[in-house]
Each structure stands twice: as structure tokens, then as C-alpha cells.
Amino acid sequence: MLRRGGLWAGLLVLLVVMGFNWPLARAQQFPMAGDLLAGRVIIIDPGHGGYDPGAHGIQATEDRVNLEVALVLKQWFERAGARVVMTRMTPRDVPKHKKYRVRARMVWINHSRGDVLIDIHCNSGAKSFHGPQTFYWDGAASYHLAYDVQEELQYFTHTRRTVTRIDQYVLRHAEMPAINVEIGFITNAKEEAKLLNPEYQRDLTWYIFVGTERWFLKGRWPENLLQTPPPTHLLIRD
């Protein structure tokens, strides 16, 4: 009985040791994944909320889609070691009868001392319009951030939409590099269905994350990475 108990205890210890070693081994194999965004603060602002639903699709309103996608994006950054600050986490954070107080939110965003601000919105337009597009307002940092993210989104969706400058309150008042990712057209039934699909949300946010990570790491690649190809699971190209 004792021997058998010892065996189980040994197996348990082995599993615990393996469990503890696994993330370390992974971090050594893929140094980009585990630690390079450590200490970075990413502010994610899912657009609209409260009594401002944003644009209307057939199945959903924009505030809901923005929040769902933003919550998935948050997970990628957290896996890479960043700290994520969300302007809202649930639909109830901004009660339905309350206004989306963009000015108050902006003051709060600027006090959060984030390294970047990523606004998430859905686009709207003619029924045939589709594809994600990244916007910025001013400054080289915001432009390059928008460019890197849009390049990843072009790769993922084959959209021909390009980075565009836009005068938006949030982008204009942000005191850190800031972009607005219009993740797709909620007014296009096909694209709306995709935006509501958890697998598509996972892939789409992956490319927004990779674009942002590329912007962060530019020129600051660890020396041991310079001679080695990029981790294939992070930068898959065919």
C-alpha cells in the first residue's frame, strides 16, 4: 500500500516538475513569445457601449462585436507578458442608459500610462464593402504601428485596404502611439458572420497582436535571434 502510494507520489512530483519546466523550455525555444513584451502596457478600447451601440449589423451591434474581439486580443498580449488595460470588460461596464463618455474615457486612458492604445471598431458602408483597415492620426510612431498591423491584416485577409489617416477624437487626444483597427464591415453580412465566429476572432486578433509585437521589437531583437530564423509559430509565411 505504502509502496503504491509512493509510486503515485513520485508520478505526481514528476508531473509537477514537468509542468513547471515546460513553460521555461518553451520560452528558451521561442524567446519572442514569453518575455519580450513583459512590462509593456497595452490599452485596448472596444469602441462604443452604453446607449451608443455603434453601427448595426444583421445579427449584432458594433459595441458587442468590438468587445468580443477586444477580449480575445487581450489574451494574446497577456500570453506575451504584457499588461493589458481595458476601457471596458463587460457590456455592463457602461450601463445601457449611460452615454459612452469618450472625453472621460480619454482622460482615464492618458492617465493609464500605456505604451500603445489600440481602439477596436467595426466599419460600416455599402453591403459589398469588406476588409479590415487600420487608422492613425498623427506621428511617426502611430503611423508605423498602424502600418505593421495593417500589413499583417493584409496578409491574413488579402484586403487591399491600406493605412489611412483619420481625424478621430480618441486618436487625436491620445498621448501615446494610437491606432484604430476597423476590424471589418459589420454591414456586410458575410463579414459580420466571420466577426462573430470565435475561430475567426482568434485568427484576426493574432495578426493584430503580431503586427503590434513587430512594431515593439523593431531594432531590439535579442542577439541570439539575429542569426536564427523567426519562431515559425509566430511569423508564419508561405
Ligand SMILES: [Zn+2]
Ligand atoms: Zn465604431
